[in-house]
Amino acid sequence: AQKVTQAQTEISVVEKEDVTLDCVYETRDTTYYLFWYKQPPSGELVFLIRRNSFDEQNEISGRYSWNFQKSTSSFNFTITASQVVDSAVYFCALSEVSNDYKLSFGAGTTVTVRA
Amino acid sequence: SQTIHQWPATLVQPVGSPLSLECTVEGTSNPNLYWYRQAAGRGLQLLFYSVGIGQISSEVPQNLSASRPQDRQFILSSKKLLLSDSGFYLCAWSARTGVGNEQYFGPGTRLTVT
Numbered sequence: 001a002q003k004v005t006q007a008q009t010e011i012s013v014v015e016k017e018d019v020t021l022d023c024v025y026e027t028r029d030t031t032y033y034l035f036w037y038k039q040p041p042s043g044e045l046v047f048l049i050r051r052n053s054f055d056e057q058n059e060i061s062g063r064y065s066w067n068f069q070k071s072t073s074s075f076n077f078t079i080t081a082s083q084v085v086d087s088a089v090y091f092c093a094l095s096e097v098s099n100d101y102k103l104s105f106g107a108g109t110t111v112t113v114r115a
Numbered sequence: 116s117q118t119i120h121q122w123p124a125t126l127v128q129p130v131g132s133p134l135s136l137e138c139t140v141e142g143t144s145n146p147n148l149y150w151y152r153q154a155a156g157r158g159l160q161l162l163f164y165s166v167g168i169g170q171i172s173s174e175v176p177q178n179l180s181a182s183r184p185q186d187r188q189f190i191l192s193s194k195k196l197l198l199s200d201s202g203f204y205l206c207a208w209s210a211r212t213g214v215g216n217e218q219y220f221g222p223g224t225r226l227t228v229t
Contacts, residue, residue, distance in 0.1 A: 031215075032215070033214075033215030035217060037220075042222070043203060043205075043222065043223045043225070044205075044220055044221065044222045044223060045159075045205065045207075045220040046220075047217045047218070047219060047220075050215070050216075050217045052215060091158070091159070095215045097214065097215075101214055101215050101216070102161060102164065102174075103159075103161070103218060105158050105159045106158065107157070107158045108158055
């Protein structure tokens, strides 16, 4: 069964628009970790954020913000005032103690920002 | 700071030929190491991971193998490549201490089997 679901396959926006990427996860563990990665066209995955299951505080880093809601098992990612450089594939991932802390990745969401 | 290297960056190999991809990490000791494959337009599949020298765990049965001859070196190999082995191979590391640590990825190797 898919542990991490990224329902949006592709999102296309015009520069300066906000874009929100959805991530829904499934786990029976009480302790787990959630991550977002960015994969630009060059291919290398870039780590963006790590969140543990006990910290539901939302986080903002520049134009990036994350909304973690345990009640809905979601960890959504918003890019504010998108730029062309934000064009990439974004992956959400889950790390569980029951899985030896290995990462379970979602299928990814391709974001295209048009000038 | 830590860096992770992979080579070669691209590789075109005929079916049935051997494979050796190398990954090295600098600036850290005793890392956990991982090999992933990403088929075109798809997500990431964990192939192997290692928590120490000579310790390899395989996630998916296949004709690939991995070895860790040194603490910061991770090698992915095959004796005979299949067309289905084509893909983008990514190496990653994470800190051994603590739990649920983020993984840091290398630049990847694009393998095309013809």
